[in-house]
Amino acid sequence: MAGFVLRRALLVLPSLFGLLIVTFLLIRMVPADPAAALAGDNATPAQVQAIREQMGLDQPLPAQFLRYLGDVARLDFGNSSYSSRPVALDIRERLPATLELTFAALLIATVLGVPLGVIAAVHHNRWPDFLLRVLSVAGIAMAAFWLAIMLQMLFAMRLGWLPLRGQLSVGLTAPDGPTGSVLLDSLIAGRLDIFTDALRHLVLPAVTLSLGGLATITRFTRAGVLETLQKDFVGYGRAVGVPRRRLVWIYVLRNSVVATVTQIGLLFGGLIAGAVVVESIYDWPGIGSYTVQAILTADSKVMLAVTLLIGLIYAVVNILTDMVHALIDPRLRDEG
Numbered sequence: 001m002a003g004f005v006l007r008r009a010l011l012v013l014p015s016l017f018g019l020l021i022v023t024f025l026l027i028r029m030v031p032a033d034p035a036a037a038l039a040g041d042n043a044t045p046a047q048v049q050a051i052r053e054q055m056g057l058d059q060p061l062p063a064q065f066l067r068y069l070g071d072v073a074r075l076d077f078g079n080s081s082y083s084s085r086p087v088a089l090d091i092r093e094r095l096p097a098t099l100e101l102t103f104a105a106l107l108i109a110t111v112l113g114v115p116l117g118v119i120a121a122v123h124h125n126r127w128p129d130f131l132l133r134v135l136s137v138a139g140i141a142m143a144a145f146w147l148a149i150m151l152q153m154l155f156a157m158r159l160g161w162l163p164l165r166g167q168l169s170v171g172l173t174a175p176d177g178p179t180g181s182v183l184l185d186s187l188i189a190g191r192l193d194i195f196t197d198a199l200r201h202l203v204l205p206a207v208t209l210s211l212g213g214l215a216t217i218t219r220f221t222r223a224g225v226l227e228t229l230q231k232d233f234v235g236y237g238r239a240v241g242v243p244r245r246r247l248v249w250i251y252v253l254r255n256s257v258v259a260t261v262t263q264i265g266l267l268f269g270g271l272i273a274g275a276v277v278v279e280s281i282y283d284w285p286g287i288g289s290y291t292v293q294a295i296l297t298a299d300s301k302v303m304l305a306v307t308l309l310i311g312l313i314y315a316v317v318n319i320l321t322d323m324v325h326a327l328i329d330p331r332l333r334d335e336g
Contacts, residue, residue: 012315012318012319015311015315016308016311016312016315019307019308019311020069020072020304020308020311021065023303023304023307023308024064024065024068024304025061028061028064028300035048035049035051035052035055035057055078068304072308075088076088077091077301077302077304077305078301079301080294080299080301080302081297081298081299081301087301087302087305088305090290090302091287091290091305091306091309092180093180094285094286094287094290095180095286095287095309096179096180096181096182097167097180097181097182097284097285097286098272098275098279098284098286098287098288099181099272100181100182100183100202101202101205101206101209101275101278101279101284101286102209102268102271102272102275104202104206104210105205105206105207105209105210105213105271106210106213106264106267106268106271108206108207108210108214109210109213109214109216109217109264109267110217110264112214112218113213113214113215113216113217113218113221114217114218114221114253114257114260116132116214116218116221117132117217117218117219117220117221117222117224117225117260118221118222118225118248118249118252118253119132120132120133120218120222121221121222121223121224121225121226121229122225122229122248124226129222132218132222133219133222135215136214136215136216136218136219137215138215139211139212139214139215140212140215140216142211142212144208144209144211144212144274144277144278145277145281147208147211148204148205148208148277148278148281148282149281151204151207151208152164152165152204152281152282155204156204162200162201162203162204163200163201163204165281165282165283165284166201166282166283166284167182167198167201167202167284167285168182168194168197168198168201169197169201172193172194172197174186174194174198175188175189175191175194177189182194182195182198183195183198183199183202186198204282205278205279205282205284208278208281208282209271209274209275209278210271212274213267213270213271216263216267217260217263217264217267220259220260220263221256221257221260223259224256224257224258224259224260225248225252225253225256227256228252228255228256229252231255233251234247234251234252237251261321261324262321264321265317265318265320265321265324266317266318266321268313268317269310269313269314269317272287272288272310272313273310275287275288276288276289276291276292279292280292287306287309290302290306291303291306294306
């Protein structure tokens with residue numbers, strides 16, 4: 001298994017390097033001057049030029065890229081022109097909130113999507129299947145910002161069941177802890193009041209973010225189970241009297257989840273990217289809202305750092321997905 005993981009990791013490095021080059025060039029092509037944005041509206045041309053020289057923007061692109069590679073190797077992404085703080089520090093403080101939201105959304109999508117996909121396949125071309133197919137198409141087509149606003153209006157403003165926005169209520173402070181996650185650190189500190197409040201704030205953003213992933217997992221699970229139900233071993237199991245639930249939920253499901261596991265891995269990275277919209281609407285203090293501010297202020301250092309981070313997360317998740325595939329089907333480990 002160690003050799004399998006090492007081979008997958010080596011394949012990731014060229015992808016990350018290519019991502020860094022493409023993103024660096026695209027950001028430099030945007031008609032915005034980070035030095036002017038940092039200097040402010042009242043800055044003189046001389047002040048803007050001084051900032052450009054300080055940031056190295058007056059150098060040729062190859063020199064700028066080599067300088068940036070050296071900074072990335074030292075995990076030095078410079079200072080944000082929006083917050084005037086080190087980008088690495090901002091990301092380290094905000095990443096736990098985004099991961100908390102992403103894991104919650106992925107958990108909702110997986111826990112609901114896999115059983116719904118199995119139910120749709122078992123009741124193929126009957127009303128549960130038709131209903132779930134319609135709902136899955138609607139889930140993929142529905143815009144996240146519209147759903148977020150509708151959920152806020154219903155559950156926060158009209159019913160008053162859940163908070164409208166934010167991560168904690170006014171007057172509560174997240175406890176210091178080793179993870180940076182409000183939920184985990186509040187449990188470690190024994191602050192159930194903070195844990196409950198944070199969980200209530202998490203519900204609406206997580207449900208909003210999970211909808212597209214829930215529809216995707218349902219569709220892929222349904223397709224995988226339908227294919228497996230045609231296998232010979234299923235007919236043999238029925239013939240020898242294996243209980244239907246055991247046959248479907250253990251043997252059929254295990255042989256049907258390879259494509260679903262792949263989608264779960266891909267969805268994790270996609271959810272982090274999709275959190276930009278959701279975090280902005282719910283005022284969630286993660287890297288999504290931080291990225292929006294960076295785009296508005298033409299903060300190229302933040303955009304490059306966040307893009308590289310998301311690419312790295314995609315790479316790590318893909319490696320973990322391949323490991324799960326190898327555990328499910330050892331033949332993949334021998335081939336890979």
